[in-house]
Amino acid sequence: MFASPRTHADSYHRVHVESGAQSGDPHKLIEMLLQGAIDAIHKARGALERQDLRIKGEQVGKAVRIVEEGLRAALDPVAGGQIAAELDQLYGYVVRKLTLANIRNDDAALMECAQLLQPIQDAWAGIRPAVGSGRPQ
Numbered sequence: 001m002f003a004s005p006r007t008h009a010d011s012y013h014r015v016h017v018e019s020g021a022q023s024g025d026p027h028k029l030i031e032m033l034l035q036g037a038i039d040a041i042h043k044a045r046g047a048l049e050r051q052d053l054r055i056k057g058e059q060v061g062k063a064v065r066i067v068e069e070g071l072r073a074a075l076d077p078v079a080g081g082q083i084a085a086e087l088d089q090l091y092g093y094v095v096r097k098l099t100l101a102n103i104r105n106d107d108a109a110l111m112e113c114a115q116l117l118q119p120i121q122d123a124w125a126g127i128r129p130a131v132g133s134g135r136p137q
Contacts, residue, residue: 027127030074034121037066041098041114048107060102063113067091067098090116 044059072091075084094113101109 033070
């Protein structure tokens with residue numbers, strides 16, 4: 001039997017994510033985490049619209065883990081100073097809002113979380129690290 005086109009797309013995405021994470025480029029990893037959280041929120045919104053509460057819950061859970069265990073955990077309060085402190089507060093708010101959105105099936109709250117993360121993702125994508133340093137120029 002042949003795999004469906006969706007299976008191939010999922011495999012490609014998994015390889016892309018794994019190879020990006022294994023590259024050791026912290027800038028790229030944060031970019032991927034932000035995009036992953038936003039994508040999961042959009043998938044949760046689609047599932048909520050379809051009344052697929054299982055998928056909605058899985059995708060919200062994925063977004064929460066990315067924000068809490070990936071983005072928030074990567075913050076360096078010493079080197080990041082005020083920016084890191086503000087991102088920590090924002091990420092904490094997003095995690096709480098996602099959790100409530102999941103419990104209440106609240107599409108507006110899901111949309112708010114995506115809208116809060118999008119400008120950070122856009123700004124992060126605009127930063128180009130110095131070659132070989134993994135740090136912004």
